[in-house]
Amino acid sequence: MEKYVIENQESFNLKHIFECGQCFRWNKEDDGSYIGVIKNAVIKVKKENNKIIFTGNCKTKDFKSLIRYYFDLDTNYSEYKEKLSKIDEYMKQSIEFGEGIRILKQDLWETIISFIISANNNIPRIKKIIERISEKYGDKIEFEEKEYFLFPTIEQLSKASVEDLRALGLGFRDKRIYNTTQMILNKEFDLEKLKKLDNTYLMKEELLKLDGVGPKVADCILLFSLKRIDAFPIDVWVRRVMNDLYIHNEDETKVNKKELEKLAENKFLGLSGIAQQYLFYWKRELEG
């Protein structure tokens, strides 16, 4: 069993991190810890006083560096929070509410598939579907005498037919997952090239070529995997909270998307993705 402990880590609240809608494979245990499967590892995260204890089963990578990368521990969120808090009282309030949020750096392949599944779907069901996909196509890994399943590799998931995927409850997203998997498998779409592009716009333009990836899903991939903090995913919640706070349109569903993007860009100073996540968590926890 691997173990890694950090002390006095700023901005690290388990609930805030794992339940702010950015990830789907973490589950709360009875003792308050969370267990999740990332890359080739099962990881348990527990908070005790001023310590955060990571334990797990990690076969192929250095445990410590995997943790530090995934949780982005070399980024200081205090600076983000300070800047955003100065913008207005709403930002200050939402940051106090979700003070322990960190944006994770999740595996690109898994994030692409996960957020294609997220389209017109709800978080509990997204989690269930991803779990089923992992059980059926991913490798088994054990931890504390229990079985877990890694998210399937590109090759593993490419074995699934459209019908296989439909049988897992994917609904109309079956073909999208199939097509995107094949595009990535045969290098028609190159994940490594994507990572090397030097700005968010170019990356987004590239991601939009994938079946099932539209503006919102692309922004989620950019923010939750590639850590492009200027990406601003607009879903029903973000649209709602932005309208409530800044636009005051009678019908929030009619708020223009371009207008929203421009507002976020001007207001949040290149940190719109971070701001978005505090606002999303705040609104959704209080009203969801």
Place this chain on the structure above:
DNA sequence: ATCCAGGGACGCG
């Protein structure tokens, strides 16, 4: 029963 979910593809004008 009807509505809704971290939307996107597609066809239309």
Place this chain on the structure above:
DNA sequence: CGCGTCCATGGA
């Protein structure tokens, strides 16, 4: 380009 419509599924 902007806009409506359809798309599976399951929980409220």
